[in-house]
Amino acid sequence: MSRIIALSDTHLMEDDRLPEAVVALASKADIILHAGDFISVQAHSALKDLGRLVAVRGNSDSPQLKRLLPKREVIEVEGVKIGLVHMASHGSDLVGAEMMAREMNCEVLVFGHIHRPLIEKGRRLLICPGSTSQPRMSAPSVAELMVIDGTVQGRIIPLGSPACNYLKYAERLGREESEEK
Template sequence: MKIIVISDTHLETDSIPTYLAELFEKYDMIIHAGDFTSTGFYKALEATGKLKAVYGNSDNIEVKNILPETLVFEVEGVKIGVVHRGALSIMDTDPIRYKALEMGVDILVFGHIHQPIIEKSDVLLICPGSPTKPRMSDPSAVELIIDNGTISTEIIEISGQSCSYIDFSRKLSEE
């Protein structure tokens, strides 16, 4: 199964931007680790029939009433957990690893930090970053492929606006 993992979209729209819609067409499932921000964008993603999601801290009350705070489901015998918060930074993933162990999952998808991480130890931790509001990174998502219990992942760079610090540092290196 081909899965696209996203988080922290923070979109105030009732539709999926074209560049994301074209990306989503290539996948069997969309995992969103919270912070849709608007009900309209959540409903647009939900209408694809591919969505598995949790709410994030920036979601409005309507989204929080629809979605769970944590989610566990299985794909081809692989247990996947989804939460929004957990890691404090890309340098401190211990809390989210313990959350994965507590949830009894093989893979834990999380968001909140807006930077992509794929970290493998006794569990696989995935933070897709943000395709629309990255921090200290380019816009991103994670491709997760599960094929007969074999797991592969890849950070995908997405067209869009990088965070202002990244843009600034690139300009400095050009001089």
């Protein structure tokens, strides 16, 4: 049995810390998957320090992370192929995610970018863990995958109550834009 914690869109700046709930869940996992948009190298390092980390880059990651991390990754856990990407779908239309999973030849596709948790079980398991810091119309969240005897079960773990984080997001966006100038 393997326990995997999947997350994405943490959007942590250099001085930000991982939420305690994320640290607690990730440190007990056999594998930590991150589907992009750490933002800072420090956020990547903090997760890497907690255990075996498999990660891909996101569209908002720093240039250093974009050089360090691949766009796509496929790992095999107990005979199950799990794909990892940042952008696979836009909104609730999962046709792109299904096609990407098929192209990557995996039974499970973990993706980010939409900042909302989602699980869809069809021919493949498609899962977006949501965002730990900037959820959209949902609570901050991660996903847990349990691989047992070649089968996978997935669930979303909320890390708090739904909240409108628009002001916090706008503040961060303003900070990022001013740092680029």
